[in-house]
Amino acid sequence: MRRLILAFLALAFVAAAPARAQLTIEIVGGAGTTIPIAIIPFENESNWALGITGIVGADLQRSGLFRNVETGVAPRPFRAEDVNFGDFRARGVDAVVVGSMRALGDGRVDVRFALLDTVKRTQLAAMTYVVTAAQFRATAHKIADVVYEKLTGDVGVFSTRIAYITKQGARFELVVADADGGNPQAVVGSNEPLLSPTWSPDGTRLAYVSLENRKPVVYIQSLATGQRQVLANFRGSNSAPAWAPDGRRLAITLTREGGSQLFVINADGTGLQRLLTSAGIDTEASFTPDGKALLFTSDRGGTPQIYRLNIASGAVERMTFEGSYNTSPRAAPDGKGFVFVRREGGRFMVAIQDYATRQVQTLTPGPLDESPSIAPNSKLIIYAAQQGPRGILAGVSSDGRVKQRLVSPAADVREPAWGPLAK
Amino acid sequence: MRKWIIGAFVVAAIAGCSSTGTQDTAPVEERAPAATTPSTTGGATTAGATTTGVTGTPAAGSAGGAGAAALKDPNNILSKRNIYFDYDQFTIKDEYRPLIEAHAKYLQANRAARAVIQGNTDERGTREYNIALGQKRADAVKKMMVLLGATEVQIETVSFGKEKPRREGHDEASWAENRRADIVHAGE
Numbered sequence A: 001m002r003r004l005i006l007a008f009l010a011l012a013f014v015a016a017a018p019a020r021a022q023l024t025i026e027i028v029g030g031a032g033t034t035i036p037i038a039i040i041p042f043e044n045e046s047n048w049a050l051g052i053t054g055i056v057g058a059d060l061q062r063s064g065l066f067r068n069v070e071t072g073v074a075p076r077p078f079r080a081e082d083v084n085f086g087d088f089r090a091r092g093v094d095a096v097v098v099g100s101m102r103a104l105g106d107g108r109v110d111v112r113f114a115l116l117d118t119v120k121r122t123q124l125a126a127m128t129y130v131v132t133a134a135q136f137r138a139t140a141h142k143i144a145d146v147v148y149e150k151l152t153g154d155v156g157v158f159s160t161r162i163a164y165i166t167k168q169g170a171r172f173e174l175v176v177a178d179a180d181g182g183n184p185q186a187v188v189g190s191n192e193p194l195l196s197p198t199w200s201p202d203g204t205r206l207a208y209v210s211l212e213n214r215k216p217v218v219y220i221q222s223l224a225t226g227q228r229q230v231l232a233n234f235r236g237s238n239s240a241p242a243w244a245p246d247g248r249r250l251a252i253t254l255t256r257e258g259g260s261q262l263f264v265i266n267a268d269g270t271g272l273q274r275l276l277t278s279a280g281i282d283t284e285a286s287f288t289p290d291g292k293a294l295l296f297t298s299d300r301g302g303t304p305q306i307y308r309l310n311i312a313s314g315a316v317e318r319m320t321f322e323g324s325y326n327t328s329p330r331a332a333p334d335g336k337g338f339v340f341v342r343r344e345g346g347r348f349m350v351a352i353q354d355y356a357t358r359q360v361q362t363l364t365p366g367p368l369d370e371s372p373s374i375a376p377n378s379k380l381i382i383y384a385a386q387q388g389p390r391g392i393l394a395g396v397s398s399d400g401r402v403k404q405r406l407v408s409p410a411a412d413v414r415e416p417a418w419g420p421l422a423k
Numbered sequence B: 001m002r003k004w005i006i007g008a009f010v011v012a013a014i015a016g017c018s019s020t021g022t023q024d025t026a027p028v029e030e031r032a033p034a035a036t037t038p039s040t041t042g043g044a045t046t047a048g049a050t051t052t053g054v055t056g057t058p059a060a061g062s063a064g065g066a067g068a069a070a071l072k073d074p075n076n077i078l079s080k081r082n083i084y085f086d087y088d089q090f091t092i093k094d095e096y097r098p099l100i101e102a103h104a105k106y107l108q109a110n111r112a113a114r115a116v117i118q119g120n121t122d123e124r125g126t127r128e129y130n131i132a133l134g135q136k137r138a139d140a141v142k143k144m145m146v147l148l149g150a151t152e153v154q155i156e157t158v159s160f161g162k163e164k165p166r167r168e169g170h171d172e173a174s175w176a177e178n179r180r181a182d183i184v185h186a187g188e
Helices: A053-062 A085-090 A133-152 B002-018 B022-031 B042-056 B066-070 B094-109 B127-147 B172-178
Strands: A024-029 A035-039 A066-068 A095-103 A108-117 A122-132 A161-168 A171-178 A185-190 A194-199 A205-210 A217-222 A228-232 A238-243 A249-254 A261-266 A282-287 A293-298 A305-310 A316-318 A326-331 A337-344 A347-354 A360-362 A370-374 A380-387 A390-397 A403-407 A412-418 B082-084 B115-120 B155-161 B180-185
Touching: A024 A053, A035 A053, A035 A133, A053 A066, A053 A095, A053 A133, A095 A133, A108 A133, A122 A133, A161 A194, A171 A194, A171 A205, A185 A205, A194 A238, A194 A412, A194 B127, A205 A238, A217 A238, A228 A238, A228 A249, A238 B127, A249 A282, A249 B127, A261 A282, A282 A326, A282 B127, A293 A326, A293 B127, A305 A326, A326 A370, A326 B127, A337 A360, A337 A370, A347 A370, A347 A380, A380 A412, B066 B094, B082 B094, B094 B127, B094 B180, B115 B127, B127 B155, B127 B180
Parallel strands: A035 A066, A035 A095, A238 A282, A370 A412, A390 A412, B115 B155
Antiparallel strands: A024 A403, A095 A108, A108 A122, A161 A171, A161 A412, A171 A185, A194 A205, A205 A217, A217 A228, A238 A249, A249 A261, A282 A293, A293 A305, A305 A316, A326 A337, A337 A347, A347 A360, A370 A380, A380 A390, A390 A403, B082 B180, B115 B180
């Protein structure tokens, strides 16, 4: 109980400052085939400074799976019944988004849209949102999610958030932003390194490691209140937090009993239990989505490799066999495999492995790629890379075809963590 | 080849820790004559002088006395705190044994004194795995210090991994400087 100290934000820790340098995402490689889509500016959209369709189009374009087509169809349709499918088919468009915006007089706006399939000549979706102008961005991401899901069959992740660490001079910040880099908010600032942020499954809290006490200590911080709590500050090093899917427990790496070893601990800091005993390093735990197993890195075989622990039986199975350095496993939310970092010829690259086939696919070029984190739809991976002297974030699709670069104007950016689906 | 040597040392160290009695350090002395033989060069001589000075004062309550001043004396080996490692390695090179022994003897002579050993790595490799590698380096230094007279409770080992590089460059000279364990005495 002594360890469960609610630490109020110390002077070294500043409250969130809204004006963060924003990440912008560039597509640097696209899918082989893209879906041609026409997103018609909504009726009355120009009445508001920040529109909606521009953000929808940018979201879809950035996914690498869509191609925005300027059709020039006139007059512009705003409702499903106004769309002449033939006009759009003639311009090579497979899908059309139309919609309207109407001020309700109380500061709120009625936003409605429809998604149409010009090949099947049907309406795929239609939604209405009543929102304030401050919610336009979020609304645009929701519309993009609907379009993405209807046209690709996969859940959209435009409404999710990402966390990452920035380093500017000697200053470190843990930042949370929208998945497109928008709306960045500093959660914690420190003059000592921060690393390993990871989201609680409900998206309300972050666990991370801070060196502010001249050693690695694991904290949990509420995003709503900013309050933080020491999760693990035992003798030695405390690191590599990983939430269990139930959100009640975390796996962590502690050296309190000698060597880097895996433990589980309740999210309130109670109930510490050792998970495994090995003579070497065991670290970087990642729960499988059913919560029944843990992937982790161990050098028990002489080189760092990825293993899987069956928590109930205690059985440990080696998962990686190619190469002499495989670390940082992250279990995919779809339960089909995991991403990790592999070293080959001195280059560190992100790879993905399928449980069933054991097939390994290298997804990124290196040379210093690390910290992969998988989107909740298992289709995109965000990771840290080195570009010249700078740390940047990059994205890659799980099939390796779509490549993105997230560019920050000033700071080094690292340690990305993709948040869960919005509730 | 190298790994066998590490393995042998670790086994020896563990064997030493888990048994009791005065012969505990014997296996390591066999492996590390430089660390325990007084007839070596500069560093070892200084270590001998320091050790004599510290043990010359009463052991009880001597933590803050002349011994502590020796930690800051640039002419004293106790002012040296850095142990450097090869890439991907955590074996302690012979040249650092006099330094480590001096700090071990200091802790032995000052039982109330405490120290932290901070392990570091170069920038290659993933962050959390490097935290674990840095920890291995710190633990290797601690094991040797315990075998040479310090007690377990006096030394905490922690790791900064690659998070706090002393040199920011992306070249071998910077990497070599960052593959390091540092001995920090309490209050510093």
